[in-house]
Amino acid sequence: MKSHFLTFIIKYxxxxIALFYMFFSLIIGETHPFSCFPMYSSFPNWSYAFYLADENDKLIPAEQFQTTGGKMGHTYYSVCSSKKILYGNGMESDKELQTIGKEMMDLIALNNKSAKYSNIALHRIYFFYQNDTIKQQNKIIYERNFE
Known part of the structure; x- marks a missing residue:
């Protein structure tokens, strides 16, 4: 004869599974979806995305440099923190963006083992919410010539 608990698990x-997940997450503590970290519990009205482009302004897959768009974002925030540059919501000056972009490109250039590209531009897309619309601004924050 099956227990009521086992019957419940099989039937529902x-x-x-959801109850087990929630119970386990509560025991562990600071884990999604119970995290108090702002990254998971609030959303700013701005966001940055990064990509690389060649001399013809064609998108270069980040994987060719052993990175991803997400890693470039984390690198951006790490560089800002280490250089004590306030960032977010498009507040960085052109000079600060050049400083950040150069350091990011130094890290990316370490993985440019092929002479495939003579010039690489690091772009930052700034998405923001304004007048009930999501807008964007694309800016080249750093360019490097590999010739």
Whole structure:
């Protein structure tokens, strides 16, 4: 004879899994979806995205440099923090962006093992919310010539 608990789990397996997940997450503590970190509990009205382009303004896959768009974003924030540059919501000056971009490109250039590109531009897209619309500004924050 099966126990009522086992019957419940079999009959309502999705609910049982959800309850188990929530119980386990509460025991562990600061874990999604119970995190108090602002990254997970609030969303700013701005965002940055990064990409690389060649001399013809064609997108270069970040994987060719052993990186991703997400890693470039983390690098951006790390550089800002280490240089004590306030960032976010488009507040960085052109000079600060050049400083940040150069350091990011130094890290990216370490992985430019092929002479495939003579010039690489690091772009930052700034997305922001204004007048009930999501807008964007694309800016080249640093360019490097590899010739």
């Amino acid at each position: 397996k999705f609910i049982a």
